[in-house]
Amino acid sequence: MIVAERKPFDEIAAATSGFRKVLVAACGTCVAVCLTGGEKEAGILAAQLDMAATLGDREQVFSVGCVERQCDREFLEELGPQIAEADAVISMACGAGIQFLAEAYPDTPVLSGVNTTFIGVNEDVGVWTERCRSCRDCVLSITGGVCPIALCPKGMLNGPCGGADQGKCETDRERDCAWSVIYRRLENTGRLANLEEVIEARDHRDLLPGRQVHPAYQRRYSAHE
């Protein structure tokens, strides 16, 4: 899932200072799971902003709205009546959701309430760690299900650098060397021969804004076809 962290309060408060009626729009999927931008967190932010406005003698009103996902048009439609009442919207969704919300309601200023951090996993209660950089060229079949691009600070593709020591990374003694983990995983599953495969350097020239169409939706049919 996509993980995000809330922006510093002062930054959000400064961004909203010029607007009288502000809607805090939560997203009920990824950012709700990572306890950053769900309905509850939006309520907390709205309460904080409301109190700060009162303390600062600013006439501002904050309300809360929540949709299941801000990265789907169907769900965004539900926010229409609330956005029509608002002078600005703070979106608590990931960067994708914020942009889609801004696109769906182009006449209303949309502000971001979170910093999107990474694609990760829920490693423990309240702990999320990065696992994927969405590089579009997955090598996980070769590397035993451990991503050297996301987990190695240097993104080494063919074995460890010279800085690994006792299975730990030179950038942080607490961090496992990704390539040590890869070696152990391949050893456990009897696939050490994978290490002989040379992974070529990523060709970054195709890293244009992504677009993907499912094969079953390649052709669009009209109603009378």
Next chain:
Amino acid sequence: MGEKYEPKILALICTYCTYTAADMAGSMRLQYPPNVRVIKLLCTGKVDVIYLLEAFKAGADVVMVSGCEIGDCHFLEGNLRAKERVAHAKTLLDDLGLGGDRLEMFHIGASDAPKWAEAVKLMTRRAHELGPNPLGRKKPRAAQTNIEELRA
């Protein structure tokens, strides 16, 4: 203006320990300031950050949360959850300019009535030091956040 400031203290307390201690304080006829308003909870693990913020929005001068002693929670770790949430809420109050000192967590065992009386005295003193919650003295707002819907 010019009225004598009598702080309003909201106490969110756990039925198993602190509430029993508060009850015993009454039986023991211990004296403590009458400024405290108690809300009894089944466990301080029920305390959510939004409750604490809403209490200040509603004009509470200080808020105290009091659960069982560490390791004695009837639900094992509810008081530890509350401790973390109170610490987090203090940073949120600092951020918005009200000050985290207006909020405090206590751990008071069921038999510790004097500790409850001391905690209320401490928070009353602090409320006098900090002065009234400025939010409680502002005019009522035209509209509020629709947090009631969130709770439903």
